Every structure is written in C-alpha cells, then in structure tokens.
Amino acid sequence: MAQTFVHRIPDWCVHAALVVFGALFSIGVSGYAGGQENNLYHLPVLARLYDEPQFANDMFIQSLRFYASGFWMLLAGHVPERDVYTVLFLCQIVSRIVLFSGLVVWARLVGVADIRAQFVFVILASLSSILRGYSKAGDGGLLIDYFTQSELANGTTLLSLAWMVRRRMAAAFAMNGITFFINAFIAVWTAVPLAFILWFQWREGKWRIRPLFAHAAIGLAVFTLLAIPVLRNILANPYNISIPPFDYITFLEEFFPYHFLIWTIPSQETWSFLVILCCGAAGAMALSASGALLAVALSGAATVWIIGVVLPYLTHARLLLNLHLLRSGTTVHLLTAMAIAGLATRWLFSRNETDRHVWAPALILCSCTTDRMLPLIILLLLMRRARPDLAFRRRYFATIVLLLPVVFFITIHTVHTYAAERQIIQQRDEWQDLAMWARTQTPAQAIFLLPPGTSRGTRTGFTTDMEQEQLFQGAVVFNYFSHRQAWILRADGSAVMWAPAYYHTWHDRLQDVTHLRNLSERSYYAAQHGIAYVVDRCASTDLDHAVARFGRLCVFRTFKGTET
Template identity: 55%
Template sequence: MTGSTILPSATLRVRRVPDWCVTYAIASFGALLSVALSGHIGGQLNNFFHLSILAGLYNEPQFANDPFIQSLRFYSSGFWQLLSGRVHGQDVYAILFVFQILSRTLLFLGFLSWASLLGIDSPKERLVFTALLAVSSPLHAFSHAGGGGLLINNFTQSELANGTTLLALAWAARGRVTAAFAMNGVTFFINAFIAVWTAVPLAFILWSQGRRHEWTWPALLRQAGVGLVLFGLLAAPVVYNILSNPYARPADFDYVTYLTSFYPDHFLIWTISFRDVCLLTGVFCCGVLAAQMLRAPGSYLTAALCGAAAVWIFGVFLPFATHARMLLNLHLLRSGSTVHLMAATAIAALSTRWIFSRNEMDRLVWAPALILLSCSLKPLLPLAIPLLLWQRTSPVITGSWRVYAPAALLLPVVLFNVARIYHAMASDRADIARRNEWQALGTWARTQTKPDAVFLVPPGALRDSGMFPRASADQEQLSAGVVVFPYFSHRQAWVFAQAGAAVMWAPAYYQTWRSRVTEVRTLQTLPQRLSYAAAHGIAYVVDGCTQADSQAQAARFDRLCVFAAPGVSTP
C-alpha cells in the first residue's frame, strides 16, 4: 500500500490519566464551585480565636494579665497550635483562603471516597455527583437543630474535620479498619469532639459488617489495635494540652445556665425551634430513603447515617441527665452536621444514578425533580420524601410534559444558585468593608498607642436569653468586623461577647466575662462609656461617630471613632 505508513503499536497507545489525578481534579472543581456559592471572607465568627493564636498574642507582655488571651494557649485544636505565632499582618487573609480551598478539596475527596461504594465509577458520573454536592441544600451553611458548620463562608478547623470524617467512615465501610481509626486520630488532632462523634457511626458500620460475617474477631482486633495505637499518637498532643490547662478547674457555677446565656444551640434542645428539629428529621429521612433506593448494602451508608443520628439523639437527652462541663462540651447537637453530610451523599448519589439511568422516567423526571428539591431552598428538601416514596411505586408519566420536564425543573435550580453566588459576593463585600474599618483602627492602635493601652469596644451580639441587659442596636451593628481588632492592634480589649466561648476550656474566666458584659451592655451613651472607661483604667473607647465630640476624638475610621477616656494616661 503506497502512500501509507504503519505506525508502531506503541505510538497508537493513548496515555491514560491516572485515576488519582482525575479524582483530585474533580475534588478541586467541587471545592472551587462550592466556594463560589458560599463566598469566603477571612476574619469572621470563630476566626476571632484563631487569629489571636496565629499571631501568638499570649506571648506578648501586654497580654500577660489578660485571662481570655492567655486561655487561648489551651484552645484544643492541634491544627491551630501548630501555627501559633507564625502568621502576622494582612497575609492572614490569603492564608485563610488557601486553607478554605484545601479544606473544601479534602471534603470533596471524602465525598468521592464514597462514590465507588455507591456505584458511581466513571469520571463523568463523579463530576456530576460532585457538582450536585456543591449545590446541595443540606450542605449549605449550617446544620439544622445544632448549628454544625458545613459549606460556610469562612475557614475553621471544624469544617476541615468534615473531610476527615467522611474518609474515616468510607474506609471503615471498605473494611480498612486500621486506616479508619488512624484517620479518626487525625480528626481528633483537628477537633477532638468531632472524633468522639465519629466513633459512633464507625461502631455502627463495624457492627453491621459483623452481622454479615465480613470480619473475624482476631482480624478485627489486630487491625483495630494498630489503628488505636496510631489514633493515640495523633491524639496525644491535644490530650496533653487539655490536661495541662491550669484554667480548667471545676466550674463554680451552673454550666447549663452559662450555655443558655452564651450559645445554647449546640447543646440544649429546648432552645431550638420545632421547625429546625423537623427540618433535621426531614434531612435524615431523605438520606435513609435515598440510601435504601441506591441498593448498595455493601456501602453501609445507612449504618453511618443511623450512627450519626444516634449521636444527635443522645445529645438531646444529655443535658437532662447531667450538667457536667466535659460531657456537654462534646457539642452533641452540633453532630447533626454528620447527618447532613451522609444524607447529602445519599441524595446526590441517587440523583446521579438516575441521571445516567437507561430508564427514561428516571432520567427525565425523577432526577430533575429530586435535584430541584435538594439543590434549591432548604425547606423544600422534606418534600423529597413523598417524591421518593412515589417513585418506588414506579408510576409512568406520559405525554409531552415528560420531554420538557428537565428544563422546567432544572431552570429554577440554575437561577437559584446564580442568585446564591450574587448574594454571596454582595454579602462578602459588605462584610469586608466593615472588617477593614476595624483593621484600620487596629493598625492605628498598634502604631499610635502604648502597648499596654486597653480599649473598650462594642462587645458584640449575644442571644437574647434574658440573662444580660439588652444592648443598643447601634452597638451591635458597630461590632460587625471587630473579630480582627486584637490581631491587628496587639492591644487588649476590655471584653468581647464572643470571648464567652473561652469558659468552655477556662471556667475561671466566667465571672470576669459575665460581669464585664453585664456592665458594658448597661452603658447607653458615649459619656457613660467614657466615664466607665476612666473608672476602670481603660484608655480608649471605640464608638459610633454619630456621637462624636470633636474635642475628645482621637481618630476616625468611617463609622468608628476612637475617644480618649478622661484622666487615663495616653501617648
């Protein structure tokens, strides 16, 4: 055959991309899509604690007598303690963003570790599965009836532990007991109480495997023993930190009363609305139904879901049985986040299976309908329960409507999630503007005031439990963004409402925190706050500029003005 060339067989081979590369690429896609939907802003919520640790403020002499800052030495997360004193300046925002991306990538690697267990194998199927999880309503923001963090707009160690939890449970379902226990040790290092939650669904999975004779006692004990040794090594630094905490002496107050006054949603069922409990129940029921309809008994997804729910149910009754600090500090109601994670996995897997089904009804009607209910407004998810039950009866919908069903059902999902991205961007811009005011104020304080100067700042919002005087709305609005003030100022603040969380690991701080918050919230005007500051040796008061007295003003930062307290030594 003239004019043709026979190529060597080696040149005809198409190089196959390694599966791990595909998996990481898909997980990275899920991470970026989920961050676009949730938004991201560094210096929010629990970053209040993390920033002070990153800056190592407790090592600076001006904080030697600050009980809140000193207690952060014993903030029991090995992740943050590894970084103690290693981050300074504005670089912290970039670092927190990188951590957010890595955390989300780990989370989606955890989800993908469940994919093959649920019959989702091809790259195309895994990509769709990942996209559905990124837009899943059960994963949006916080869990119902407990407030566990899911896809939120800031980075914390608790959300990082969501990924390690998924990996530990998936490895247990595969019979890799040593690896599962070791990964739970990683979870303990990151966030100890999440590792305690995870032990229960791990036990449910092992028990279910035992009923199916998938392990023998000698093999199980051998694997579990090695796993527990690895767990112990990883948990040891955190356990040491907890045991060496000098502030952790027994509480001389009622712990449930304190929780009621601070943030009871993680702990006390009677503070949670009936609506939220119903929504969590709906998430669980949808997850169980979807897991059953996947017909993947070897995945043990139902066992994991039931184990996670058992932890939450135990948390409902725990405060009725005991007021012990160490037990209540397990945040058991917050474990509803694991219920959300496992339920979202089941629902997204079922939707994916239907999308690629040869059955026209599954592909054109049931998959779009389930996506509509699970990837838009959160309160719509319970409506998926009758949908799933109806689908099990295998009704056939005829007519031209079936052809137009995908567009009719999926268009609202697309519009809703586009609106979510727009809202996240707008919300982040507003939050960043408020945060930057406090950053500028903090930078000024560090360069223009004495290191031992103390500031009276708006303390921030608290749940209206009736245990504290009601603060003015202006003061609560001014406190937006105050989280970054200690990090940038390296100056003491008299009290923060959010600092009450330190009572969980430092009960000795309770009386100081409660008395200061009570006193400051009774102050209704700038003259009252200046007088209070002068009486307590507080050098500066931060207040709204609408109350400004130009003669007393030391500095101004848009909404925020700094006033020197009369009679207190300032530079």
C-alpha cells in the same frame, strides 16, 4: 488522538482534578471572607499574643495557649501577619479538598463510579441546600464562608466512615486520630457511627477475631500518637478549674446554647433536622444494596445527636456537655446530602428515560434550591418507587421546566452571597485600619472598650442595642492586628469551655458593659476601670472629641466625670 491522551492520564490525576474542582466550585458558591466569627479564637493563636507582656493579665488571651486543637498548635507563630488572609484562604481550599475527597469516596460506595457522573455529583453536592451554611438544630458549620478547623474535620469524618465501610479499619481509626488532632470532640462523635458500621459488618460475618484485633491495634496505635499532643495541652491547662463554682447550663444559655440545649432551638429548626434525617434514610433505601451501610452510618450519626438532646436533662457536667453533641448533626447533613446527590446523579445517567428527564431533575429542584423544598424529597422518592416509568412524550420539556428554577435560584443566591461578602470585608477592613492605628499610635498597655458583639444567648441578662451589635461586625480582627487588649467581647465566653475560671470575669464585665447606653456612660465606665479608649459610632455631635475615625467607627479617649 484526544481519547488516547485522556487514557494515558493516571486515574489518580483525574480524581485529584475532580476533587480540586469540587473544592473551588463550592467556594465559588458559598463565598469566602476570612477574619470573622470563630477566627476570633484562631488569629491570636497564630500571632501567639499570649506571649506578649501586654496580655499577661488577659485571661481570655492566655487561655488560648491551651486551645486544644493540634491544627492551630502547628501554625502558631508561623504565619506572617501580611499573609494571614492568604493562609486562611489556602486552609479553606485544603478543607474543601479533604471534604470532597470524602464525598467522592462515598459516591463510589453508592454506585457513582464513572468520572463524568462524579463530576456531576460534586456540582450537585456544592449546590445542595442540605450543606448550605450551618446544620439545623445544632448550628454546626458545613459549606460556610470562612475557615475553621471544625469544617476541616467534616472531610476527615467522611473519609474515616468510608474506610470503615470498606473494612479498612486501621486506616479508619488512624483517620479518626487525625480528626481528634484537629477537633477532639468531633472524633468522639465519629466513634459512634464507626462502631455501628463495625457491628453491622460483624453480624454479616465480614470480620474474624484475629484480623479484627490486628487492624484495630494498628489503627488505635496511630490514633493514640495523634491524640497525645492534644491531650497534653488539655492536661497542662491551668485554667481548667471552676472557683467559685457556677452552673454550666446557665452559662450556656447566656453564651451560645444552640450546640448544646435542645430547648433553646426553635421547633421549626428541629423539625427541619428531622426532615433532613428522613431524607437521608429514604435516600439510602432508594440506593438499594449500596445504601445499606450508608443507612447504618446515618443511624450512628443520628444516635449521637439524640444523645445530645437527652444529655442536658440528665447532667450539668461541663466535660460531657462540651462534646457539643447537637452539633454532631453535621454528620447527618453530610451523609444525607451525599445520598441525595448520589441518587440524583445515578438517575441522570440511568438508561431509564423517566429517571433522566423527570425524576432526576425533580430531585435536583428539591435539593438545590431553598431548604423549604426538602420535605418534597420524601414524597418524590415515594412517587418514583410507585411509578418508576411515566408515559408521556415531552420529557425534554419536563427537564427544562424543572431545571430552570434551579438556575434562577442559584443565580439570585450567588448575587446575594457576594453582596454580603463585600459588606463583611468592608466592615472587617474598617476594624483592621483601626487596629493598625492603635498599634502604632497608642501605648502597648492600652486597653480598648469595643462594642461587645451580637446577642447570642437565650437568657435576657445581657442585652445590646442593635447599633452596638452592628458596629461589632468585623471586630474579630482587632486583637490580631492591634496587639492591644479588648476589655470584653461577648464571643470571648467560648473560652469558658476550656477555662471555666474565666466565667465570672466574662459574666461580670459583659453584664456591666451591655447596660451602658451611650458614649458618655461608656467613657465614664472606661475611666473607672483603667480603659484608655472607647470605640463607638461616629455621631455628628461627638466627632470633635474623636481622636481617630475609620468609616462608621470612631475612637474616643476616655475622660473622668460625674456619673449621669
């Protein structure tokens, strides 16, 4: 009876349930806390702060009007403030659904066809250390703990590549158009592995000229329609100038070079990325015929990253460097994680007992615990190729011994993750309370001097003491909830990428603020620049002067005095 009922469920319902499960399970593993990191750029767009008169002279906020992601353009002004965290969380769920849709399509391409096997596959992908956090040697987001449009584009990238493998070229190009609408430079990355796959299929005689051009024309037409709103927003940007000029690589070294400049990345990270690339190549080879086009796609993705390594040595051109080519390593991570999870799943469901009880658990141990175990994957695949069958009796004992450390590691990791999330939310809520106070108790034109934020660049011109860096944690939500200007934040420098005219304002203000060493100096500086309030730590000696306190944060009204 139960089996009859299951057979009556349409396949698309089963697969939809599988993808939703993967999305929710992965969020449970990675944790979630909205209102952090790059949400600094998204929240003001949602509130359309650039339309409010108190931000008329704030070049950072005004530049966000031309923040050329169609995703945020659609949502701008349509998200009630009380619902913002709920909307961001729903966006995170949608992002993971799209990602796991792409992963499952690829899983089928490499031979994971049974629904039970796909269920195991999404669990292994969610637990994979290759997808945990950020990509090596490029710092692109993978399974991270908050929502941005770039991570949504990870899923559309996988779908585009998978459809090209299936020779659905029109759908692949159209999906890359959606990627362009979400994040333009990720669509540029994706064009390279798409071209690699197409060239491979052409050499294999799988395309003829007329069908190829017909499919390409349809797909490119859809791509163009989706790209037009983004391109119009880019071309309408009045801040897309550089007066006076500055060296763009110098700016990247000051701000955040890890998406762009290979020499700023620790050699250990670069080697880790190369290990992941080798794991992907080895995994594709182990998948035999089903891994052929996976290897081609992986080669294309690796080529983009290699171009990113070389490019800054050849040019300082802003438009080329803005492609964030090192960050394209996310595609290598995604394809590698899919290959390893797919291979482990196939072995778990193999008729070969050694595969089921030894090689699959060993591969799960190497791929789902610490990333320091990843080099062992290559050794493991070589051993399995040499000895596919091992003669010993206690296979079940071997399975338990290999999988117990995985359970232990994931449990400890999850506990640490949720402890960190609680701290992030507590810090964010303190800043939100402060922002709501500022919104109701201060004039609309009031400007606030905040701790500038974490040191992110490799140049030492901007140094912030550790106490100020810790105080900044959670400050991303300040502009959104207060509707008040913040004088300068280190992370504001990202706007220089689409508004280079902002560079000198950002550089000069940050240089000044990061050299202020105590509340007295910060208050004097604020008074000299028309800044009404300073947010600083709540030291016992200064509490009497604070006009408001929110946990570790105190607000001080500025005063005029002599320079100390």
